[in-house]
Amino acid sequence: MSDRRIDHLLRIIWMAYERESPLRDAIREEYGNEDFDEVLQTLMQEGLIIAEGERLRFTPRGKRAGEEIIRRYRLAERLFADLLEIPQSDYEWLACNFEHILSPEVTDSVCTFLGHPRVCPHNRPIPQGKCCVAFVNDVKPLVQPLTTLSLGQKARIVYIFPAHKKRWGQLHQFGVFPGNTIKLIQKRPSYVIEIGGTTLALDDEICKDIYVKKLMN
Ligand SMILES: [Zn+2]
Ligand SMILES: [Zn+2]
Numbered sequence: 001m002s003d004r005r006i007d008h009l010l011r012i013i014w015m016a017y018e019r020e021s022p023l024r025d026a027i028r029e030e031y032g033n034e035d036f037d038e039v040l041q042t043l044m045q046e047g048l049i050i051a052e053g054e055r056l057r058f059t060p061r062g063k064r065a066g067e068e069i070i071r072r073y074r075l076a077e078r079l080f081a082d083l084l085e086i087p088q089s090d091y092e093w094l095a096c097n098f099e100h101i102l103s104p105e106v107t108d109s110v111c112t113f114l115g116h117p118r119v120c121p122h123n124r125p126i127p128q129g130k131c132c133v134a135f136v137n138d139v140k141p142l143v144q145p146l147t148t149l150s151l152g153q154k155a156r157i158v159y160i161f162p163a164h165k166k167r168w169g170q171l172h173q174f175g176v177f178p179g180n181t182i183k184l185i186q187k188r189p190s191y192v193i194e195i196g197g198t199t200l201a202l203d204d205e206i207c208k209d210i211y212v213k214k215l216m217n
Pocket of ligand 1: 077121122124
C-alpha cells in the first residue's frame with residue numbers, strides 16, 4: 001500500500017476517532033468488505049493500529065501520524081478557503097493532495113503564516129504543531145489578530161474564531177465577517193473600527209479572535 005494511501009486512510013480513521021465512532025466501520029465504509037482485511041493488515045503491520053478484541057485503536061505512533069496528517073489537511077483547507085478564497089468543492093481536492101506533499105517544516109510555515117489557526121473552516125480542531133507552542137519567529141504571519149494592527153491600518157477580515165458564535169449575528173449585521181475590509185481607528189480605551197462607512201466599538205475579547213490580513217493603505 002502506498003504512503004499516500006496510508007495517509008488518506010489515517011485521515012479517514014482520525015475523523016472517526018474524533019467522532020468517537022468505531023474505527024472498524026470507518027475503514028469498511030471507505031474500502032468496502034473486499035479490501036477491508038488487506039487494509040487492516042497493512043495498518044497493523046505498520047504499527048499504526050492495534051486490535052483490542054473487536055475494537056480497533058490507534059497505537060501512540062498511529063495517533064501521532066494521524067494528528068500530523070489531519071493537521072496538514074486542515075491547514076491546507078484554511079489556506080485555500082480563507083486566503084485564496086477557493087470554493088469548497090475545489091479546495092477539498094486540493095487539500096487532499098496537499099496533505100501528502102507538505103513537509104513538517106513547510107507545514108509549520110503555513111501554520112505560522114495563517115496565525116496558528118485552531119480550527120479548520122468546518123470548525124474542526126487543528127492539532128497544534130511545534131510552531132504553535134514555542135514561538136518561532138522566522139516567518140511573519142500574514143494573517144494576525146485585529147489587535148496587532150496599528151492605528152489607521154486597513155485590513156481584510158480572514159476569519160473569526162467561533163468562540164463568539166453567539167455574537168456572530170450581531171457582528172454580521174455590522175458587516176464584520178470574512179472578506180470585508182475594516183480600518184482600525186482607535187485602540188484605547190477600547191477598539192474602534194471603521195467598516196462600510198460606519199464606526200463600531202468592539203470588545204477586546206472579540207478583537208483578539210478576529211483574524212485579518214493587512215491591506216495597503
Ligand atoms: Zn475542515
Ligand atoms: Zn502553528
